[in-house]
Amino acid sequence: MDDLTKLVSNYIAKEYLVEGSEVTETMTLISSGIVDSFSMVPLKRFLEKKCNIKIADACATAEAFDTVQNIVALVRRVQNE
Amino acid sequence: MAFNEAGRSWYQAEIQAIRAAGLFKDERLICSPQSAEIEVEFPAGAAVRKCINICANNYLGLSSHPAVIRAAHAGLDARGYGMSSVRFICGTQDIHRQLEKRLSEFLGTEDTVLFPSCMDANAGFFEACLTERDVAIADRLVHASIVDGMRLSKAIQDSYKHSDMGHLEEKLQEHQDKRFRMIVTDGVFSMDGDLARLDEIVSLAEKYDAMVFLDDSHATGFIGKTGRGTHERCGVYGRIDAITTTLGKALGGASGGCVSGRRELVEMCRQRARPFLFSNTVAPVIVAGALQVLDLISASTERRDKLEWNAAYWRGLLTEAGFDIKAGESPIVPVMLYNAKLAQDFARDLFTEGIYAVGFFFPVVPKGQARIRTQLSAAHEKHHLDTAMAAFRKVGTKYGILGLGRKELIEKFGM
CATH class of the missing domain: 3.40.640.10 (Type I PLP-dependent aspartate aminotransferase-like (Major domain))
Structure with a gap:
């Protein structure tokens, strides 16, 4: 697991899951109801702050935030823009 | 015409998608004042029937006082x-x-x-x-x-x-x-x-x-x-x-x-x-x-005292019958079923038995948390709650869920 994946996974586990639960890279977050559009706001802010990026609202879709894998891909895409 | 055929088709497809997802909300027509006992026409055009209402926010029973x-x-x-x-x-x-x-x-x-x-x-x-x-x-x-x-x-x-x-x-x-x-x-x-x-x-x-x-x-x-x-x-x-x-x-x-x-x-x-x-x-x-x-x-605190008694009595009846309820002290008492279809079927069968209650499921509650939300009122008398409990027991027996906890309910019906 690379550093970015670890960073996102740890944040999601701490922010959204009950203590002791683990998050996998492909576990669905939004479509399974773990994260909703309201609770997604701090996640977006966390990514912007930690990765020094700005995620456009148009990119902050349910699909882009649905798994750790998708979130990491989104961050990398924004970083490379 | 601003509301053209393409627009109409799009809206119709959206409404159909809501239906297909099981999220379409039907209104039941109440043909009486709001109270513990109401007269309901459902589905539209059906004969009006008397029901005990256990899903209103009429906590103090003052809606028709x-x-x-x-x-x-x-x-x-x-x-x-x-x-x-x-x-x-x-x-x-x-x-x-x-x-x-x-x-x-x-x-x-x-x-x-x-x-x-x-x-x-x-x-x-x-x-x-x-x-x-x-x-x-x-x-x-x-x-x-x-x-x-x-x-x-x-x-x-x-x-x-x-x-x-x-x-x-x-x-x-x-x-x-x-x-x-x-x-x-x-x-x-x-x-x-x-x-x-x-x-x-x-x-x-x-x-x-x-x-x-x-x-x-x-x-x-x-x-x-x-x-x-x-x-x-x-x-x-x-x-x-x-x-x-x-x-x-x-x-x-x-x-x-x-x-x-x-x-x-x-x-x-x-x-x-x-x-x-x-x-x-x-x-x-x-x-x-x-x-x-x-x-x-x-x-006077008479009405809120009665509501408190009703809530405690109802919680006791549900627990004794073997339903899985959310613990608490408020007059909102969720009967947990976990499976969305079961919640819908259960509410439909309760209505057949003369009890008006509603099933809640995703996205109103998190996935796998489907339930019947019951709400007590100071307008309820003990006999209303006893009658409602007889219906809950009958429907609960039909689905074989009495005495089952979360794990068993999910094993039997899925989430």
Whole structure:
């Protein structure tokens, strides 16, 4: 697991899951109801702050935030823009 | 034609998608006053049938109380039907100010402003009172209208895990650099029926210099020894900065809501809250009824005491029968079924047995948390609850769920 994946996974586990639960890279977050559009706001802010990026609202879709894998891909895409 | 065929087709497809997802909401027509026993036409065109209602927010049984109806009639005669104006032009009567004063006295606050609904109060409050220099930190299970209100404001939005005080404290620490911090919570959470840990929230607010916002819609009138609300129950009466609540539930159940709290926050709502500024306020007939409701519940705790007894009795019956319920003390008692289809089928079968209850499932509640939400009323007599329980037992037996816990229910029906 690379550093970015670890960073996102740890944040999601701490922010959204009950203590002791683990998050996998492909576990669905939004479509399974773990994260909703309201609770997604701090996640977006966390990514912007930690990765020094700005995620456009148009990119902050349910699909882009649905798994750790998708979130990491989104961050990398924004970083490379 | 602006509404062209392409538009019609798109809307029809959307509505069909809502149906296909099992999310289409049908209205059942009630052909009687709201009460413990109602007459219902469902489906549309079917013969009207009598039912016991266990899903209304009529907590104190005042929706059709004779004294409230008499007061409403008198108010209609004395102050007319409508105002035909927003408040600040020519839409404020003496009785509107009387009701605001009475609500302040009841809730233990400095001032109150009425809104057309509590939805409007929540939608308007945050934009009026917070700016981009501030943060609102909400419990993740707050009502949808609070989420909408926070989104409409320029304040930074944050949230904490439901009732997790450790997580809230972390968020308060994180946001110490903001000008104002506001903790946002419901008093009684409408889907689970649990109470906010308001004493701990107030302690954290004092420790980290934050304001407290409380939506007490499912508590005002009956939670706490004299029914003042969650702040009374948790020993923090008089220490909440902003309370929103509704006249549309326990307090007569008609419509209307308010923001009640620190006078400066209330004044900011009068000056800047858009749902207040650009909409007529509560109609005089409802104000007159609500004043009577406050007279009734200030004079006696009889109704909230009966509601408390009913809730405890109903919880006991469900537990004894082997249903899996959410523990708590409020008159919101969720019967957990976990599976969405089972919840729908169960509610349909209860209706066949003459019991009006509704199944809730995703996205109203989290996935795998489907349930029948039952709600008690002071209008319920013991025989209503015994009859409802006989129906619950019959339907529960049909599906073989009595005595099953979460794990077994999920194994049997899936999530």
